[in-house]
Amino acid sequence: MMIEDEYIRLIFGLKLKQIRTEKNLSLFGLAKLSGLSKSYLNEIEKGKKYPKTDKILLLAESLEIPYDHMVSLKLDKNLAPIGDILQSKILKEIPLELFGIKENNLIDIVANAPAKVNAFISTIIKISQNYNLTRESFFLASLRSYQEAHNNYFEDIENSVEKFAKSYHLDLSKKISSNDLEEILIEEFGYTINTDELEKHDDLDGLRNIFIPEKKILLIDKEITEAQKTFIYAKEIAYHFLEIKDRLYTFPWIKFESFDQVLNNFIASYFAGSLIIPRKSLTNSLTKFFEQEDWKPLDLLNIINHFNCSHETFYQRLTNILPKYFNIKNLFFLRFTHKKDSPEFRLNKELHITQQQAPHANRKNEHYCRRWISIKTIQQLENSKSLKPTFDVQISSYVNQKNEYLVLSSATSDPFKKDISRSVSLGMLLSPHLKKKLHFFNENTFTKKTVGVTCETCAVKNCSERVAKPTRLEKENKYNNIASTVESIIKSYT
Template sequence: MIEEEYIRLIFGLKLKQIRTDKNLSLFGLAKITGLSKSYLNEIEKGKKYPKRDKIVTLAEALETSYDNLVSLKLDKNLAPIGEILQSRILKEIPLDIFGIKESDLIDIIAEAPLKVNAFISTLFEIAKHYNLTRESFFLAALRSYQEANNNYFEEIELQVEKFAKAYSIDLSKRLKVSDLEEILIEEYGYTINNEELTQHKELNNLRSVFVPSSKTLLVSSETDDSQRLFIYAKEIAYNFLNITDRLYTFSWIKFDSFDQVLNNFMASYFAGALLIPRKELVTALKSFFEEKIYNSQKFQTLMYRFTDSPETFFQRLTNVLPKDFNLKNLFFLRFSHKAGRDYYQLTKELHITNLLEPHANERNEHYCRRWVSIRTLGEIAQEGKENPVFDTQISSYVHTDNEYFVFSSATKDPFRSGYYRSIALGIMISAHSQSKITFFNDEKLKRSRVGVTCETCAIADCKERVAPPRALERKERFQLTDKVVEAIREKYK
């Protein structure tokens, strides 16, 4: 059934279009129909739907048919607006988390439908050009939500403390798998199955599947303790936070709504905060940041104190660094790579303050091989190492004056044979960050000038380059053309 709200809005859009096409103001239409200007305004904004007799009056005044006015069919100028309204995308994204009311967007659409139509059409064209999917759109919306909140959510942090107190969990000690498994089984009635998933080769990329009807949690026997801890912690989060609209696979293979994507993030945040408690982590980081010389072994010791998963640890740093150290100019990247290929896929990114470099590229360009995250990934893939590869560097971006201290770790992908992944956390170097992290002043730290992609990079003597700077050369040609044209115009004016 088509929603009444949609019917009202379409009627209002059509009424306004016909009225403006006839150069009639609201005042003018009110005068020739006998209907009040305020009433007509509410109709055009989709807030009211007129009765049959008033529709007849409007049709006669506008010299159009009754059927045309009540039809839900839009002409080509308004069709894209109809598509986006009927697609329910405004319903799928919880606009309230951004402080936006759906009615506000509808008012904007009703106020200037042709301009909004042009804008929507432009977005659709960009999406098609860059092969953006519904999933990409939702994940971009989630990143924006994280960035808007500096990726720190106090209410979840408090829920973790509340959970720990309720179940007598000592957050100062590293959790064991048995601690969380017992809670899932005894408190939430779960059944843990460790054999089923391994019997299906099609599911070898999944860590877990949850069957809600029987509360059965299928966990791959290939998971290590750190992965199993995270899975259990997420399941506890879904139950303790009373989240019902959720994903049932990890890592997920599909989702039905933005709410599921958001809830998956909230459960993951809870899991990270439970496994790596904020207070203990902040205390340990303060001590580590006071070191005058960066020591990789001390960093790894710090990480392994909390978890064996570098990704979980780096993700957790993106929560506490902005909140407890006021270090907001940072980024997080995750790459995937198959040994033997010259292709690196950026599978996850987060920029707390929306700075653009480094960033994902959807044009199949080659990411800068001087990035420490690419270098560690190439090293572990080439040498086939079993243990994680750690490295750091100060990256200076040629397009800007920005410098970042970047931590990176590369590991084997436990669920994809022949694949590897790397993560990187970059913190912008500034007077503020140098006052917080003493070893940023260490002159012996490795430094490297980097670009974003080879195609856009201006470093002429780069030995690591794997593609010519085509995009940059094209931009320079356009600039030169513009310069010559301006000179000719000046000569003959």
């Protein structure tokens, strides 16, 4: 396998800077010693240029370093982690410019403090190995960071949706149907819709659609709901209208080949949510709802039902609109799944706007707090004989913390997986701003629960919902007591 020229340049530049720094030489000093210009040496160290053989010989002699050591691609121990990252090409797969970072600037930061930065990188690599952090989960974590950095609101996509609706005479004040979008896919983009193929394959359980680009055939599961079909059609329109080429061809996704596919999948999904739940219509509805003096959950459900969407799509859309139009920025979105009679509840999707609010995913296989409304709504659903979604709301007050959240949650059965339930939840920090914004808010209106994060770390006493002992908390308290006693003994002798 050929090693890219850019990688060779970067490695040489890192080594040159490291050797020069170790010898306490400035760029000016090395320029004087070698006869090479300071600007040229700077270009080499930044990985922009690779010197010819005669120049490398000059540098080797000036620095009193063997030529073979200068041209070797093997990095010293404290630079080895950045070498691994460069060789893995991960920096190429993630568009750093989304975060305002240039690759050369990142290399420069690392080169300036190699021991500290690379110790950090080594730690991250070890953590990812210990917690089985896959390439896909790394990409998804990067995407979440991107969303959170923008408060999960993207004006350019919102504008594109309104431009599309105007071009195709779609009235965004009315409920968008799958028929509206199917006609556009067929007439404008040359699609063929096939609802028979997928049911022939038993091993495609849970797959809702496959797009075949060469023939523009969309294979779609005939059992999906009207809302799911509308969302799939809206995503397909997004790919074409926004001229996205590097894309995924299944929903749900099977695997990502690059970060661009992760990002483009998000863009298409955002477009779909914005088309089905237009910002103007949702903002008007929420404004009226928030101005009500009394809490009327049925009115909120009526808002959801006004749009042709799933509860999950609606809750995710709130994470776009609430920060932008209502200045409600301290919020989180969670999606849990649960197999009937299983002791495990899985948190498989999360988003935190402004700060990393609890609850959030843990990688220690600990038991999530059973007092969370996210889990309660799933339990209510599974104990109910009705097939209708369950909905509930509570104030979650975190033990030993000042933060409290107003959390809305809905649970539904997974239509594609037998005995699987899932819930989606939206939590909003109970700040003075939120209490003022929600005219109906009254602490006596909502059930308040003292909650933890995981049973293993929870300090709640006599918790009837507890499913595991607070082992980590007990261990921490034990060591704190030992440390306190040791400190007391030392003080007594001094």
